[in-house]
Amino acid sequence: MDLPAEPAPPPGLSGSRPRLAVVLFNLGGPDAPESVRPFLVNLFTDPAILRVPGWVRPWLGRLIAWRRTKPASENYAILGGRSPLLELTLEQAAALEAALNAEGSVEAKAFVAMRYWHPMTEETVAQVKAWAPDEILLLPLYPQFSTTTTGSSMLAWDKAARRAGLDVPTTTLCCFHSDPAFAAATARIVRGAWDKARAELDPAVKLRILFSAHGLPESIVTAGDPYQWQVEQSVAQVVDRLGIEELDHVVCYQSRVTPQKWIGPSTEAELERAGHDKVAVLVVPIAFTSEHSETLVELDVEYREEAEKLGVPGYFRAPAQNSDTGFVAALAGLVRAARASGRSLCSFAGARQCPKACRDCPHEKANADRRAKVAA
Template sequence: MSESMSTDRPCEGRLAHAPESHPPVARKKVGVVLANLGTPDATDYWSMRRYLNEFLSDQRVVDYARWKWQPLLQTIILTKRPFSSGKAYKSIWNTEADESPLLTITRAQTAKVAAQLKALHGDAVEVDFCMRYGNPSTPSVLERLQAEGCERIVFFPLYPQYGSPTTATANDQAFRSLMKMKWQPALRTVPAYFDHPSYLRALANSVEEAYAGFDTRPSKLVASYHGVPERYLLEGDPYHCHCQKTTRLLRETLGFEREEIDTAFQSQFGPEKWVGPQTVEHVAELARQGHKHIAVISPAFSSDCVETLEEIQEEIRESFLHAGGETFSYIPCLNDRDDHVEALVDILESELAGWLSTPQ
């Protein structure tokens, strides 16, 4: 542990030289927060409506003028969409735990990251997770960590590629939370990690393991990323470039030829032009070109969620098969794979530098 973290350290409870009326002070620690997108609490209409209202009211997600967007959202979209979204979530819901797979997986990731950091730093690090939308909320987690003595917090948005509707809004929420605190912890945000060697190696491992289990080798690997309006790229958001580079670096790590892997984008909505090609259309075109077996991977998602388990495995799969394809193989997200957890810890160790050191 660094000298700065060990000197003049208060014990749990009352400070040694403080009056008896002084409130308890927790032992100093460093907090780590893994931040993911979010999840509804349930699949019923009102749970879905609350979640979608929070999500679609975020101007990082839909940046139209509020006076234009909110009437449409509140009177039309939130009247109908909770039914269709609830149906999609219900088809993938973890009924045993009564929660979404995203929540189940993020909790498992957090437990494994916490175990590895505890092995490295003992009790000096407190690890938790939060959601940008839904529960556990970002403010509640940051407030708890601060109350438990985390005067320094590393905030880790689990988005390999930076995007303003993902990384930026997660960071926004963290900083908004600090604005309400009497005693603000120091906060570090983890940057995009799409080109981190450990992340790329874990991604490549997942592809190699999947290919080893196939009866026939896919003629194409499609890297499907969540889409954004083309306008975002033109306004300076690097997400599209990060996605393209991720595919290139993955191809180089795998040793694939250029024609063996494509980049596509899913989840388009609204009238304006989005970056492309659209995954649902691209896989159909591959089938029409004679590709009988393709594999799809989702490098932008750290955890399987409704966009992968429902959209890719149902809608996009159906598009490929309907157009004449024969075998559609989905390669799961990295989730709580050990090599993924090791990659996350590698990244965190760099961000913790100067705040912690390995005990001697």
């Protein structure tokens, strides 16, 4: 006979340690072939993604999802009909929870909220409320902030929390693009891939690193989205820690899905340039911290085939962070810093970049300088 679950103790009564709920945000992905279309509908009807008048978005988003279902299904078929993103994110959550609890200062529990497929925000809000934490920390697994990713997830969380009556002190860590521990952990992964590639290549063949990030329409960036600037900062920090003299590298962008002008250069264009220059490439997914279709299919299959056609003399790819111990340690450090700060760290809000409450953000001056250059 199953016994009823014991109710969660009231906040502050579970022991001497405060109960900390850490919510990890990620994109989500279909968990079965029949989930592909509804996943795409959720994606393309999000106002942060499809920036058209509200009255046209529902039917246009569904039309786009319908047109993209077949090619997306073919991509997911390569992965066994489903995305691995949820399992990988749950592994990251478990590793982070263990790291935080090992420190002994809090009783931490990590939750996962996916933006476009289950467990979706409303489900996770209910789980967090049932656990009755003393405080909540929101931690997106996007190192660089964009209104299309972290911004959308935060808005969804705020709405769901209000509807559920979840009123708990909440801190938001909205970006960590230049965090030293994150950069160091990423550089170690890249250096390992670099050394492996160099060992396989003829010494006479040069090797170029393509730091590939998901692209955005240029209009979103010029409106004030800090994503491109933050990607560039991440690359600068990683390159600095690689310590490779005269490193040949470039920042590029993948996954264009609309006819608008997107930020560049594109990863495809950089592969073409590499073929022309007869240099091998090491592709680094600088904005993805978990493997998913855009790394396992777009980078590993589609771009590899394109590189071969273009005569690129070698194609290599660095893995995403997943549950790398250095990356998890970096996340734990970010959680500690955010809790100690007493405010949300490095917050951005669309075209305003940093909200007034966070004008002391150490990155705001650099962001202001970049906005001035764009305006000029």
